Amino acid sequence: MDRQVLLFIWVLSLSAVLGQISYSVPEEMAEGSVVGNIAQDLGLDVQRLTSRKARVYSGDSKEYVELNKGRGFLLVRETIDREALCGQTTPCALHLQIILDDPIEFYSVTVEITDVNDNPPAFEKSQIKFRISESAVVGSKFDLESAIDLDVGINGLQSYLLKPTDNFALKLHNQIDGSTSVEMILQKPLDREQNEHISLVLTAVDGGDPQMTGTMQIMITVLDANDNAPVFTQPVYKAAVAENSPPGTVVTTVSAADADQGPHGRIQYSIRNTLGDVRNIFEINGESGELRLVGNVDFEKARNYQVNLRASDDGGLTDSCKVIVDVIDVNDNKPVINIMSKSSVISEDIKTDTVVTIINVQDPDAGENGKVQCVINENIPFLLKSTSNSFYSLVTDSDLDRERASEYNISITCCDEGVPSLSSSVTLTLHISDVNDNAPVFERSSYEAYIVENNTPGLSIFTVKATDADWNQNARVSYILEDSSVNGVPVSSYVSVSADSGVIHAVRSFDYEHIKDFHFCVKAQDGGSPPLSSNVTVKITIQDQNDNAPQVLYPVQTSSSVVAEMVPRSADVGYLVTKVVAVDVDSGQNAWLTYKLQKATDRALFEVGLQNGEIRTIRQVTDKDAVKQRLTVVVEDNGQPSRSATVNVNVAVADSFPEVLSEFTDFTHDKEYNDNLTFYLVLALAVVSFLFITCLVVIISVKIYRWRQSRILYHSSLPVIPYYPPRYSDTLGTGTLQHVYNYEVCRTTDSRKSDCKFGRAGSQNVLIMDPSCTGTMQRIQNEKNILDEPDSPVEVRNLRLCITPIFPFFGPLLASLLQC
Secondary structure (H helix, E strand, O other): OHHHHHHHHHHHHHHHHHOEEEEEEEOOOOOOOEEEEHHHHHOOOHHHHHHOOOEEEOOOOOOOEEEEOOOOEEEEOOOOOHHHHHOOOOOEEEEEEEEEOOOOEEEEEEEEEEOOOOOOOEOOOOEEEEEEEOOOOOOOEEEEOOOEOOOOHHHOEEEEEEEOOOOEEEEEEEOOOOOEEEEEEEOOOOOOOOOOEEEEEEEEEEOOOOOOEEEEEEEEEEEOOOOOOOEEOOOEEEEEEEOOOOOOOEEEEOOEEOOOOHHHHOEEEEEOOOOOOHHHHEEEOOOOOEEEEOOOOOOOOOOEEEEEEEEEEOOOOEEEEEEEEEEEOOOOOOOEEEEEEEOOEEEOOOOOOOEEEEEEEEOOOOHHHHOEEEEEOOOOOEEEEEEEOOEEEEEEOOOOOOOOOOEEEEEEEEEEOOOOOOEEEEEEEEEEEOOOOOOOEEOOOEEEEEEEOOOOOOOEEEEOOEEOOOOHHHHOOEEEEOOOEEOOEEHHHOEEEOOOOOEEEEOOOOOOOOOOEEEEEEEEEOOOOOOOEEEEEEEEEEEOOOOOOOEEEEOOOOOOOEEEEEEOOOOOOOOEEEEOEEEOOOOHHHHOOEEEEEEEOOOOOEEEOOOOOEEEEOOOOOOOOOOEEEEEEEEEOOOOOOOEEEEEEEEEEOOOOHHHHOOOOOOHHHOOOOOOHHHHHHHHHHHHHHHHHHHHHHHHHHHHHHHHHHHHHHHHOOOOOOOOOOOOHHHOOOOOOOOOEOOEOOOEEOOEEOOOEOOOEOOOOEEEEOOOOOOHHHHHHHHHHHHHOOOOOHHHHHHHHHHHHHOOOHHHHHHHHHHO
16 A cells, blocks of 8 residues: 555646646446546547557556547446455546557556445454453453445544443543554442343444444453453554565564463463454464464555554453564565556667657665666667656667668666665567668679570570568569660560569560670669669670672672683693682581582682682693583581581683684583572563563664654755764774673572673683673674664664664564564
């Protein structure tokens, strides 16, 4: 009870700082009864009670009151028995704290429990007996047992009634401790011969409404005279005992004397307390008067005890005294640490000096034994501050970083100043919640990967990897391909990146001959809000594959003309006939070319340089060697597997052109036709049709033109002067051709397209033959005859010169039509 009074005084002192709310309710209220509207009294919104996790903290005591956060009311959680809670202590109050989080606040609430008259006065015994000598004088005192009423105030014990009152009257005495002792006073001498046994009823009455009473029957046996009562040596005895004293410890010894002798002088000691648990703690030796411990005393429960003793002789006379026993405090209680409000999870961006939790430390010992100091473990970013008596606040002392420490185990140790000192510890675990303060970091500053050309689209090239020091969603990394272009084409058409895994896939099949490498950027972005990101440069290098065969640049293979290399019969060994020139668009060893002679008209006459492709004679040319020689040269690269190309080289072994003209007229008939013959036939038909239509248009245009010219000449009567092309006027009489002229038709050979090729003089080593005519000299003579026709207009001669080589069948017909 004293501890509750001290706690009440402490709460009153704390209310000056934190605010004090007081309520008063009667005891025995039903569960769920309203104590008060705490939300209204504190000026708080009801929703804030829920959002800030409002709760009731009652310390070590039983939770009689609960908080209805939905309505903001304090309700009775369990029926309160004031007598069980406070006993005789008044006023009786519950001291609570209302705790709110975010930010942490607490308010003190005092609920006073008022008494209800629910307990009648009661005596320890329903009957007591007295043996009184008839010689007892008027005014003799007889101690009676006091009644006990657990109620207090007006509901407590108020008065006593004794019936009948023929011989005795009551006298009440107020004690120092507030109790009332009852004495029965003899007001009329007894007469054993008239009435040996007297029966009285003592009634105890309280002040409640309605009143409640308790009774005890007093049985008096009248004895013969015993005119001396026992007398204690002192009315009040004082003693002290340590709270850790074991049962059986002698507290003190009392003594009383009786002047009578014999049975009337024999004294018996007894305890007459009827209040509290004194009888369970102390006992007295009825013969010797030694007061001993039979139970345990606790300084924290009661700091002193008052033991009322009685000395009675055999004649029924008594005397009483009091023994005041002080309990000496011993440091036998460790500090009790209560976590009043705590946040098990705090954010890593919490500000410095923010309150994390509040603790309350209680040590029920007194003096130095109850003084407590608290500390926390070192090397942590927290500090323990004392806010008021027995209250501490745990605050942040520096910035937190979840990536450095995701949780802290804070050991709070509290020690008292007793000898020896006692201590208690509690460990508080704080988890640090993550804040998105770290951007993803790639494992490398840049990446370089290789992929072989002609890859399958969708092929996985390699993986970029970034890590984020944050946690959970803030550490979830997504990969994004940054917008850029490669040779004017978006990089997304070359590669793609998996958002989750960072795997880079090829979108297309790469060709080393078109692109050898390219760069792009990949962004790693976390899932925080706002998100953080970082970039890395990736270089993709295309590796070559032997997917291109060598291409022969010289000699050029065409279907419209035959190229022949001339070798004089006087050529020596090692004579350079020609050189095969080839290239391979691949790279490295895939482009290393070797030249081999596959077949030849005379393999003993020629050889091909393995590395340079030079065709040379390996022996002296003789007259027996054929004029027409054909060589097939194979060009191979060094790839795996190897690819090759072939070229045919025509060689004319002769000293002059006339010697080889007849031999080479059928060269073109030996050439191999293109495999795709249908394509060229269709193409030729289309070209012929186009030229035929063009010629018709030209003929019509010329006819119109001639008609207009004739009309003009008819009216002007001017002479017509024939026109002869240059270089042909001196050939009419000689019959020889001083210069050899070649006319090549515009045709498509393979993938090459040649426009109109102009005539050029033939060299002494290269002879170009037109396969559309039967012979070169015959074609030249025909052209000369056409040009020498004196009656042919200039336009007709020019048109016939152009048409005849192209259309050997349609040419004469078109020329005749034109002449007409």
